[in-house]
Amino acid sequence: MRRPVPVLVAALLAALGTTGRTQSLPNDAPRREVSPPADELRCGTRHVEADDVVRHGPRLSRPDGELLWFRQEPALLTANYAGELKFRGVTVTGDVTRVRFARYDRRSGAETIETWSRTGTSTVDGQLVSLFDPSWDADYTAYTLRSNDRGIDQPTAYFGRFLGPDDGIDDSVSMSVRFGVLGLPAPAVTVIDETAQYASHVVNLVIPTFGDGRVGDDYGFDLEAAAKAFYAHFDDSYEILSFVPVDSHPSASYAAFHRDVQNAILGTGGSRFSRATRYGSNGRLLGVELFATGAYAENRLANHELTHTWGHNYDWASIAGVTTPDAVHTPLMNGGESLVSRILSPWLRVGGTAEAPVIERTPVPARHHPLEMYAMGLIEPNDIPPMRLLINQWQFVETRPAAGVELEPAHRTATIDDILRTHGPRQGPVYREINRATVVVSRDRLLSAEEMAYWNFVAARLEDPNRTGIVDYDGQPSFDVSTGLAVDVKTAIRPKDREPATSSYDLDYPTLDPRECMGVTFDAPVPTRFTVGQRIKLNGRVTATDRTDFSSILLRYWRAGGASANALRAQAEVSHSGLFNTEFEFRDGQEGVYLFEVFLFWPNAPTQWSRCSLTTVRVDPSMQPAQTIAGR
Numbered sequence: 001m002r003r004p005v006p007v008l009v010a011a012l013l014a015a016l017g018t019t020g021r022t023q024s025l026p027n028d029a030p031r032r033e034v035s036p037p038a039d040e041l042r043c044g045t046r047h048v049e050a051d052d053v054v055r056h057g058p059r060l061s062r063p064d065g066e067l068l069w070f071r072q073e074p075a076l077l078t079a080n081y082a083g084e085l086k087f088r089g090v091t092v093t094g095d096v097t098r099v100r101f102a103r104y105d106r107r108s109g110a111e112t113i114e115t116w117s118r119t120g121t122s123t124v125d126g127q128l129v130s131l132f133d134p135s136w137d138a139d140y141t142a143y144t145l146r147s148n149d150r151g152i153d154q155p156t157a158y159f160g161r162f163l164g165p166d167d168g169i170d171d172s173v174s175m176s177v178r179f180g181v182l183g184l185p186a187p188a189v190t191v192i193d194e195t196a197q198y199a200s201h202v203v204n205l206v207i208p209t210f211g212d213g214r215v216g217d218d219y220g221f222d223l224e225a226a227a228k229a230f231y232a233h234f235d236d237s238y239e240i241l242s243f244v245p246v247d248s249h250p251s252a253s254y255a256a257f258h259r260d261v262q263n264a265i266l267g268t269g270g271s272r273f274s275r276a277t278r279y280g281s282n283g284r285l286l287g288v289e290l291f292a293t294g295a296y297a298e299n300r301l302a303n304h305e306l307t308h309t310w311g312h313n314y315d316w317a318s319i320a321g322v323t324t325p326d327a328v329h330t331p332l333m334n335g336g337e338s339l340v341s342r343i344l345s346p347w348l349r350v351g352g353t354a355e356a357p358v359i360e361r362t363p364v365p366a367r368h369h370p371l372e373m374y375a376m377g378l379i380e381p382n383d384i385p386p387m388r389l390l391i392n393q394w395q396f397v398e399t400r401p402a403a404g405v406e407l408e409p410a411h412r413t414a415t416i417d418d419i420l421r422t423h424g425p426r427q428g429p430v431y432r433e434i435n436r437a438t439v440v441v442s443r444d445r446l447l448s449a450e451e452m453a454y455w456n457f458v459a460a461r462l463e464d465p466n467r468t469g470i471v472d473y474d475g476q477p478s479f480d481v482s483t484g485l486a487v488d489v490k491t492a493i494r495p496k497d498r499e500p501a502t503s504s505y506d507l508d509y510p511t512l513d514p515r516e517c518m519g520v521t522f523d524a525p526v527p528t529r530f531t532v533g534q535r536i537k538l539n540g541r542v543t544a545t546d547r548t549d550f551s552s553i554l555l556r557y558w559r560a561g562g563a564s565a566n567a568l569r570a571q572a573e574v575s576h577s578g579l580f581n582t583e584f585e586f587r588d589g590q591e592g593v594y595l596f597e598v599f600l601f602w603p604n605a606p607t608q609w610s611r612c613s614l615t616t617v618r619v620d621p622s623m624q625p626a627q628t629i630a631g632r
Contacts, residue, residue, distance in 0.1 A: 064094025
């Protein structure tokens with residue numbers, strides 16, 4: 001779970017069941033607001049100078065008992081999988097025989113402490129490591145699928161905390177499970193050799209040592225070598241290379257990071273430099289990114305790292321006399337939401353008045369802060385209003401930001417004149433088009449056809465070719481829309497000396513596979529875009545085998561950030577043969593983005609949890625044709 005959720009929605013209508021009679025609504029369980037550690041958007045981007053010193057400085061040695069990486073089996077957990085969930089080759093530094101893990105239950109909020117015994121040892125970059133291979137049975141795997149939000153824009157879920165050696169001090173690192181989705185069309189895949197293949201929007205490289213440097217440094221991915229491996233087969237025509245390891249690399253300090261390769265922009269706190277040749281580029285490459293846990297499909301994280309291309313290097317101590325805890329991320333300030341804040345997720349921002357500032361929800365879709373637009377060269381200096389920077393930038397060290405939380409009002413005001421006085425005017429290129437290559441790196445094999453289909457679809461969606469926004473459940477749109485369509489992101493793959501692959505997708509509002517909700521099979525793909533006033537029929541069959549007396553089904557559409565009046569529940573009876581027919585509609589005032597859930601009941605059933613939580617559904621105003629949602 002990654003965001004605040006509204007209170008339990010009230011019933012809006014009860015649809016006709018298969019017998020033609022209406023029923024009273026059974027009790028469906030409320031959605032719980034939970035805040036596991038993995039909720040935080042952890043960006044590890046650092047200052048250019050510090051990053052370069054670490055990468056090219058002396059090799060360090062990490063203490064024993066620290067988690068490096070693991071390989072999930074299956075690589076992408078999907079609703080039709082009926083086996084064990086396994087974490088293979090959980091790699092821990094040093095000679096460690098047992099480690100502890102706090103497995104998290106999203107529905108109860110409780111943790112179960114497990115002890116894993118070592119299954120082997122190995123060496124990585126000359127250092128001894130211990131290996132562990134925990135697994136969970138098919139029933140718990142199914143429970144994991146049922147109890148977590150899933151979807152293209154919900155690619156991972158917090159699974160628990162790695163606590164370290166059983167005789168050591170707790171030093172937890174979050175571990176997540178990766179989800180796939182059913183029904184993605186298989187793209188054409190070209191295999192170059194045993195180390196490289198590609199589809200229309202994704203490249204897969206096999207690099208056996210990718211990430212080995214983490215035994216000496218938490219950031220120890222050799223992105224320079226990985227980039228050179230990319231350029232051996234693909235054009236030097238990209239501003240950004242985004243690397244996603246197949247193995248999960250949990251870290252206490254980041255979920256992803258951006259590394260500047262060159263900068264030609266002055267006036268935003270950075271200096272001019274170029275290290276493109278280190279990466280094998282003749283000068284086109286601006287930056288490289290690493291997504292350590294596979295959350296690349298989340299707009300908030302993909303947009304955050306891309307925004308670091310223009311940095312956030314403003315010297316606020318000199319500009320406004322405010323000291324910030326992180327010099328490369330946006331501080332607590334008003335003026336709009338920021339896509340490069342470490343403190344506030346982009347669905348939250350500082351609102352209220354100077355005397356009574358408060359955390360408020362960001363309007364959908366989220367947009368770049370004016371200061372970020374200025375750094376990109378997309379607005380003029382006079383378009384930046386005065387900004388209030390809160391003096392206490394450490395207000396959320398021990399508490400979690402949430403809408404409605406009041407802030408300490410002491411602040412300093414910064415104007416564009418203050419910025420110009422400190423950094424001078426912005427000078428340099430304006431990038432109206434950003435080419436971003438998605439590179440999935442595996443250590444010992446080429447990706448399967450199913451994995452290539454998933455990552456190709458993810459990368460194609462990030463392009464947002466129709467510029468409709470592709471807003472996810474958090475209210476985060478594509479980068480194109482977050483910039484007001486001023487920047488166009490392209491993700492197509494251009495190989496050297498080979499024909500580029502092509503693919504055709506419904507990227508804007510892809511339907512849900514009829515089997516995506518465990519225990520229920522719909523008669524047809526489930527739509528994810530509706531219009532107010534549109535009559536909707538969803539029919540199917542109950543396939544769950546945990547009972548034989550299911551009597552009713554409940555569909556629940558839970559609006560992100562909405563009130564009960566903007567949500568919908570619809571019910572139908574289940575026939576003796578398991579068939580059901582539902583009919584319902586969204587009404588005026590229910591526009592927005594939703595999560596789709598399905599509940600099953602039997603006579604006198606107690607309160608039930610949903611069988612699936614699937615994102616994202618969009619509801620448009622009545623009679624609105626398909627169009628962009630760049631404005632608010």
